[in-house]
Structures are given as C-alpha cells and as structure tokens.
Amino acid sequence: MAGAKALLLLLCAAGAVLLTPAPAAAADDGLTKFKLYWHDVLAGKSPTAIRIAQAASSNSSSTFFGAVVAIDDPLTTTPAVTGSARSKDEVGRAQGTYTFADQATFGLLMNMNFVFTAGDYKGSSLTIYGRNEVLSAVREMSIVGGTGKFRMARGYVQASTVDSGNNSGETVVEYTVYVKPAATA
Numbered sequence: 001m002a003g004a005k006a007l008l009l010l011l012c013a014a015g016a017v018l019l020t021p022a023p024a025a026a027a028d029d030g031l032t033k034f035k036l037y038w039h040d041v042l043a044g045k046s047p048t049a050i051r052i053a054q055a056a057s058s059n060s061s062s063t064f065f066g067a068v069v070a071i072d073d074p075l076t077t078t079p080a081v082t083g084s085a086r087s088k089d090e091v092g093r094a095q096g097t098y099t100f101a102d103q104a105t106f107g108l109l110m111n112m113n114f115v116f117t118a119g120d121y122k123g124s125s126l127t128i129y130g131r132n133e134v135l136s137a138v139r140e141m142s143i144v145g146g147t148g149k150f151r152m153a154r155g156y157v158q159a160s161t162v163d164s165g166n167n168s169g170e171t172v173v174e175y176t177v178y179v180k181p182a183a184t185a
Contacts, residue, residue: 008010031116036114036175037162038094038101039082043169048073052097056120064100071096075114081160081170082091092116098132114177116148124148127177128157144181152182 041048047072055066074082076089096112114126125148130141139159146153158176165171 029179030180033182036075036077036091036177037079038074038159038166038173039174040171040173041073041082041169042165042171050115057110058100060151061100061103063102063105065103067100069098069100071112073096075116075175079117079172079173080173081168083165085087091116091119091121101131102133106134108134121149124150126150126177132159134161143177146179146181150179150181153179154182155179 039048049069050066052070053068058064058067066133067177071094073094073095074087074090074091076082076087077091078089080087080089082090094117095115096110096111098111099109101107101109108127108131110130110132112128114123114128115126125146126143127145128141128153129144132139132141137160141157141159143153143157155178155180160174160176161171162174163172
C-alpha cells in the first residue's frame, strides 16, 4: 500500500511539472519587431490602389463583396500623408491585392508583399496573408515567407488604422511587424 501511495505521489508530482506553464520567453526570442506605415491612395492623379475586378453585385453590396483591388502602396517610417508621391521616409512598397471577402462587414483578404527598397532591409521582402477586418482596432495577419534577410520568415503583423482617408483620400495604417527569419544552415 505504501508503494502504491509513493507511486501515486510520484505521478502527481510529474504531472504538476508537465502542466506548469513554461517561463515567458526571454527578451531575445528571435523575433525582430519594427513599425511601418502603409499608405493606400484611392484618389487623385496617382492612386496606388485600383479596383481591378468585381462581381456584378459589388457596387450594390454594403461591404463591396467580391471587389478585388491591386496595390502598390508606399511603406514609410512615419504616418505623414504622402499623396502617393515618393517620400523621404519611404522604405518600401506593399504590392499585391486585397479582396472584399465578407458579406456582413468590411473583411478583406490581404495578399501582399512588403518589398523593402531602402534602409536595413533593402533588397528583402515579407509575404503577408490573412484576414483584415478593417473596422476592428487591431487586426492580425500572418507572415508566411520572405526573401533576402527574411528568407523563409515566419511571424505576424498587427495593423491599426491611423487615418481612414475620409479627408485626404489616403488611408494610413500602422503595421507592427513581428518576424523571425528561418535559421541559417
């Protein structure tokens, strides 16, 4: 009987060790964190976002369901409105598409590359894919790959709207990037 109690005690202790949460990751968890500002210019002489396809019902939909937009949006280090002109703060371009993919709210399917043309990551890119419910305060999308310094990267971005573009015609979104490049061999 004493042996059974000792075994039970040992199993409970082992279970407690296994169920104890791991300590928080060290400050250097391998993730690189930085912020960028995405400028989606829908109006003016040089828009950076253009509707390229739509369903017959997209214009009558309250959420523009079915519309597809191609983008070549400036990425900058500050939120200042660019008006689509090249800015001294520009470090790259967001190139790809977004699709209005929700019939109930403004839910976009984002498919884009952050292509870095200046700064520490010049010549590199990140591939971002996921749902962007634009009326939410913070949205999270996946980093599914990259090139250059970000070859085979994984991570996520958090997007927060800074300026909805109601006055300027330019939507500005802060992207906080959390990325971990693949280990080099």
